[in-house]
Amino acid sequence: MISFPLSLVLIPYGIVILVFALLAMYSVHNLVRYGATTNSSFVATFAFLGGAVFVMFFTWYALRGTDWTQEISLGAPVASFTAPNL
Amino acid sequence: MIDLDTLIRKKPDEKIVFQMRSHWITFLGEIVLVLVLGALPVGLFIVFQGVWPSLLVGTISKPILVLMTSAYYLMLWVFFITKFIDYYLDVYLVTSDRVLDVSQQGMFSRTVAELDLARVQDVTSEVKGVLRSLLNFGNVYIQTAGEKENFIFEDVSHPDDIRKRLLELVEADRKRQGEVMAGLGHE
Numbered sequence: 001m002i003s004f005p006l007s008l009v010l011i012p013y014g015i016v017i018l019v020f021a022l023l024a025m026y027s028v029h030n031l032v033r034y035g036a037t038t039n040s041s042f043v044a045t046f047a048f049l050g051g052a053v054f055v056m057f058f059t060w061y062a063l064r065g066t067d068w069t070q071e072i073s074l075g076a077p078v079a080s081f082t083a084p085n086l
Numbered sequence: 087m088i089d090l091d092t093l094i095r096k097k098p099d100e101k102i103v104f105q106m107r108s109h110w111i112t113f114l115g116e117i118v119l120v121l122v123l124g125a126l127p128v129g130l131f132i133v134f135q136g137v138w139p140s141l142l143v144g145t146i147s148k149p150i151l152v153l154m155t156s157a158y159y160l161m162l163w164v165f166f167i168t169k170f171i172d173y174y175l176d177v178y179l180v181t182s183d184r185v186l187d188v189s190q191q192g193m194f195s196r197t198v199a200e201l202d203l204a205r206v207q208d209v210t211s212e213v214k215g216v217l218r219s220l221l222n223f224g225n226v227y228i229q230t231a232g233e234k235e236n237f238i239f240e241d242v243s244h245p246d247d248i249r250k251r252l253l254e255l256v257e258a259d260r261k262r263q264g265e266v267m268a269g270l271g272h273e
Contacts, residue, residue: 009150016157023164026193027171034175034188034196044174048167052160059156066149 001075007068024052097183103255105179106248108241109223116169123162127155168193178239180252183259185228185237201237203259205230209252211245228252 027048031041134142141147175190185206187199206228213224224245228237242248 006146006149009153013153013157016160020160020164023193024167027164027167030171030175030190030193034190040174044167044170048163051163055156055159055163059152062152063149067145068149070146072146 001073003071003073005068006066006070006072008072010068020052024048096181100181100183103180103182104248104251105177106239106242107177108173109221109243111217111221111223112241113170113173116166116173120162120166120169124159127158178242180255182255185252187237187239199237201228201230203256204263205232206252206256207231209249209256211249213245226252 028045031045131142142151172190172192175188177188179186179188184203185201189197208229210227211224212227213219213222218224223241223243226239226242226245226248230236239248
């Protein structure tokens with residue numbers, strides 16, 4: 001039986017955030033460099049950053065109060081398993 | 087307007103006469119795709135609420151699902167901005183001296199092709215199909231004197247007007263070059 005704390009799932013999420021941040025920075029750089037003086041370029045940049053902040057905020061809001069020290073046990077019988085109502 | 091200096095070595099008296107990109111309707115497919123992909127987790131949430139509600143409130147399953155959904159939306163958002171950049175930074179520029187085709191392919195690839203107005207031989211505009219006729223957009227083909235492939239402005243608005251303006255610019259450029267040559271001949 002393998003068990004690990006729930007906080008460990010934050011590692012792959014952190015990698016996704018890192019990849020997102022790198023791609024986002026490059027995208028904004030492209031927009032600013034090549035579409036510099038256009039209103040649409042500014043609107044797109046702010047909409048993109050605003051959308052990203054919204055997703056992050058919603059994630060934080062949905063996860064507030066989560067106990068990250070809980071243990072996830074793989075291979076152990078699940079005591080409180082509720083089967084889907086198919 | 088796009089800053090010309092970031093793309094080419096501008097001549098002293100050269101200025102952008104007009105710039106254009108493909109009609110916004112050509113970007114609609116990407117918007118619809120992103121909307122459908124964005125609605126997918128919402129659909130799954132509704133399905134799970136009906137058949138397996140405990141999964142959505144479990145102390146372990148809920149944070150994992152939230153993180154997965156968050157990662158999905160962030161990646162979808164990057165996909166969308168990449169598609170937008172691909173569309174938005176694909177620009178055709180016409181300066182007083184040349185025609186530029188700035189093409190963005192994905193996030194990391196960019197090509198800039200240029201054609202001297204003096205080399206333009208023939209310009210053809212084409213509006214084909216119901217949607218293109220209704221919204222007045224289509225292709226403009228620029229034929230050159232050389233063997234190099236011709237320039238195409240794809241799906242631009244008002245292609246007939248663009249053809250006319252382009253031909254006027256070619257004419258003006260030829261006249262200007264003729265005057266320069268005549269001036270050199272007198273010296």
